[in-house]
Amino acid sequence: MTVRFGGVTPLDSMSLRFEQGTCGLIGPNGAGKTTFFNVLSGFVKPVAGSVTAFGEDLLGMVHFRRARWGVRRTFQTEQAIEELSVYDNVAMIHEHSKLGGGTRRQEVIDAIRFVGLDIDPETKVGVLGAGQRRMVEVARAVVGRPRLVLLDEPGAGLPDDETEHLGDVIRRIPEHSDALTILVDHDMSLVSSCCQVTAVLDFGKLLASGPTAEVLRDERVVRAYLGTEETL
Amino acid sequence: MASTEVERTEQTAGAEGESRLTRGRGSLEPRNLIRPIVIVALLLFVLLALPSLFSTYYVDASTQTAIYAIVALGLGVLVGRVGLVSLGQAAVLAIGAWVAARLLFATSLPFPIVLLASGLITMVLGTLVGLPALRLRGLYLALITLMLAGAITVVLATTNFPNGGHGFLGYNGASVHIPPIRRPSIAEGDNAFFRYSVVVAILMFLLVLAHLRSKPGRAWAAIRQSESAALAAGINTTLYKLWAFALASFVTGVAGGVLAGSLHYLYSIDFQTQDSITLLAVVLMGGAYSLWGAIVAGILLQFFPQLFNSWGVSPDWLTILFGIGVLQVLTTAPRGIVDQMPKDMARLGRLVIRLVRRPTPSTSGET
Numbered sequence: 001m002t003v004r005f006g007g008v009t010p011l012d013s014m015s016l017r018f019e020q021g022t023c024g025l026i027g028p029n030g031a032g033k034t035t036f037f038n039v040l041s042g043f044v045k046p047v048a049g050s051v052t053a054f055g056e057d058l059l060g061m062v063h064f065r066r067a068r069w070g071v072r073r074t075f076q077t078e079q080a081i082e083e084l085s086v087y088d089n090v091a092m093i094h095e096h097s098k099l100g101g102g103t104r105r106q107e108v109i110d111a112i113r114f115v116g117l118d119i120d121p122e123t124k125v126g127v128l129g130a131g132q133r134r135m136v137e138v139a140r141a142v143v144g145r146p147r148l149v150l151l152d153e154p155g156a157g158l159p160d161d162e163t164e165h166l167g168d169v170i171r172r173i174p175e176h177s178d179a180l181t182i183l184v185d186h187d188m189s190l191v192s193s194c195c196q197v198t199a200v201l202d203f204g205k206l207l208a209s210g211p212t213a214e215v216l217r218d219e220r221v222v223r224a225y226l227g228t229e230e231t232l
Numbered sequence: 233m234a235s236t237e238v239e240r241t242e243q244t245a246g247a248e249g250e251s252r253l254t255r256g257r258g259s260l261e262p263r264n265l266i267r268p269i270v271i272v273a274l275l276l277f278v279l280l281a282l283p284s285l286f287s288t289y290y291v292d293a294s295t296q297t298a299i300y301a302i303v304a305l306g307l308g309v310l311v312g313r314v315g316l317v318s319l320g321q322a323a324v325l326a327i328g329a330w331v332a333a334r335l336l337f338a339t340s341l342p343f344p345i346v347l348l349a350s351g352l353i354t355m356v357l358g359t360l361v362g363l364p365a366l367r368l369r370g371l372y373l374a375l376i377t378l379m380l381a382g383a384i385t386v387v388l389a390t391t392n393f394p395n396g397g398h399g400f401l402g403y404n405g406a407s408v409h410i411p412p413i414r415r416p417s418i419a420e421g422d423n424a425f426f427r428y429s430v431v432v433a434i435l436m437f438l439l440v441l442a443h444l445r446s447k448p449g450r451a452w453a454a455i456r457q458s459e460s461a462a463l464a465a466g467i468n469t470t471l472y473k474l475w476a477f478a479l480a481s482f483v484t485g486v487a488g489g490v491l492a493g494s495l496h497y498l499y500s501i502d503f504q505t506q507d508s509i510t511l512l513a514v515v516l517m518g519g520a521y522s523l524w525g526a527i528v529a530g531i532l533l534q535f536f537p538q539l540f541n542s543w544g545v546s547p548d549w550l551t552i553l554f555g556i557g558v559l560q561v562l563t564t565a566p567r568g569i570v571d572q573m574p575k576d577m578a579r580l581g582r583l584v585i586r587l588v589r590r591p592t593p594s595t596s597g598e599t
Contacts, residue, residue, distance in 0.1 A: 041464050042463070043460060043463070043464075063463040063464065064463050064465075064466050064467055064468050064469070065466075067463070067464055067465055067466030067467075068466045071464075072464075073464050075458075075460075075461060075464075079457065079458050079461035079464075081450075081453050081454050081457050081461075082457065083453045083456070083457070083521075084450060084453050088450050088453075091450070092447075092450040092451065092454060092465060092467075093465050093466065095447050095450070096451075096465060096466035096467055097466060140465070
């Protein structure tokens with residue numbers, strides 16, 4: 001798959017395959033991780049290539065239809081809706097999915113409970129702290145039956161104990177919803193504790209991919225991160 | 233309360249979450265009842281007592297207030313809830329008034345049916361005005377809707393409002409005995425028509441409230457915060473933006489119909505392009521996010537000018553006041569007067585209580 005913005009090529013003939021469970025996607029700043037997410041969720045159209053998930057062609061669907069199909073994502077800057085209650089934030093995702101309204105209330109409550117939020121669901125998100133908002137966003141990503149959960153730096157800016165809780169929740173996503181989860185984060189301890197496999201991007205190219213521990217030991221990966229290799 | 237706290241701390245974390253999460257939504261605790269009771273009491277006062285307290289002059293001003301509260305409500309949905317700044321609402325109101333006036337002259341349809349028809353026709357036309365919103369936001373959307381409003385105003389000025397004449401336009405420039413636009417038979421008088429307007433306004437507020445409390449309201453909140461996040465949440469932003477314009481245009485069209493009945497005679501000069509700008513200003517002042525803000529906006533726009541007139545002060549001064557008001561809202565009180573006033577009043581109340589208590593501590597128990 002290739003993505004081009006004018007002269008910039010954030011993803012260059014990159015090919016990647018994730019199987020099951022929770023997968024990590026790491027790489028230095030500007031490596032193309034978020035662009036990759038944008039392609040999956042439909043905000044960016046690749047000039048060449050294809051995206052197939054569960055046997056279906058994702059590129060043929062416009063963005064909001066992909067969300068209905070089951071693509072969920074969180075953003076680098078958390079996007080839980082301030083004006084709405086925790087319940088409405090999560091219920092909103094559910095009501096725009098393919099699921100019926102009959103079990104909505106239960107499934108929404110399940111999702112809020114799943115992420116370990118112990119607050120009145122009628123609380124407005126605007127009054128919550130950063131960590132709780134992040135968990136609301138994760139609840140939005142897992143409610144109902146998602147098929148592809150994309151987490152874009154969910155741990156950014158969280159204190160250690162909240163990151164630990166976040167890791168617990170992310171690890172339990174596959175059993176909760178059967179979804180393929182892709183985690184982008186710079187926090188290597190979070191990635192290695194959550195992901196069985198990890199892929200590394202650098203300058204739009206796939207640098208390495210495989211079991212997380214091996215990938216993190218890979219010499220080229222270490223070089224890309226520490227910058228010992230001559231780069232630009 | 234204390235006992236439930238204890239209970240909660242004794243439970244495990246998971247069960248604790250359950251106890252809070254399974255609590256009923258909108259349960260009818262006494263404190264939840266206060267709000268509806270106050271609202272109903274206020275409405276009963278407005279409907280029953282207000283016309284007998286006011287002179288005809290102020291009853292008319294109150295009717296206009298109710299009508300423009302509906303218009304402000306529609307704009308509040310667009311600006312406050314979805315984040316779409318439209319400067320074309322005065323023109324949309326004019327369309328509603330036009331359609332209603334035409335139907336009232338040309339047919340003998342009952343007044344509520346005319347209101348419904350003018351609402352629906354205005355909805356279609358107003359949604360067309362909203363089409364640029366699919367591509368544009370902010371300043372450019374405001375500019376385009378202003379231009380469209382200007383175009384509509386020009387068309388109205390050249391064709392004039394129907395005054396009971398013949399033909400499609402229904403305008404007869406030569407007629408001497410111009411018939412007034414009719415009112416509903418149950419609300420011929422000014423007091424009755426005021427009550428009629430308030431009831432229509434209540435229905436429109438309920439319609440909007442029903443939207444805000446359900447799927448479209450949540451979708452609008454998402455779009456307002458971030459369009460890409462809304463798309464990622466599976467929201468068809470095109471549909472919901474047009475829906476917002478459709479709802480705003482519908483209520484504004486209904487308001488136009490009521491306006492036609494209230495004024496008896498309509499002239500294109502009643503619908504100036506710049507009225508849309510003043511409308512936006514008062515909506516921001518009142519509080520675009522709140523339904524109460526729409527009522528405050530209606531009062532600012534229609535009641536205050538009459539108040540100023542009766543004091544012998546030119547209502548043109550209000551433009552300056554509105555300017556200051558908008559500045560104040562944008563800098564210090566983004567949620568408008570309805571949010572700011574209670575806070576200021578509470579602060580004032582505390583101040584007064586402190587002042588009262590200090591010199592006479594013995595009577596403090598009674599106050």
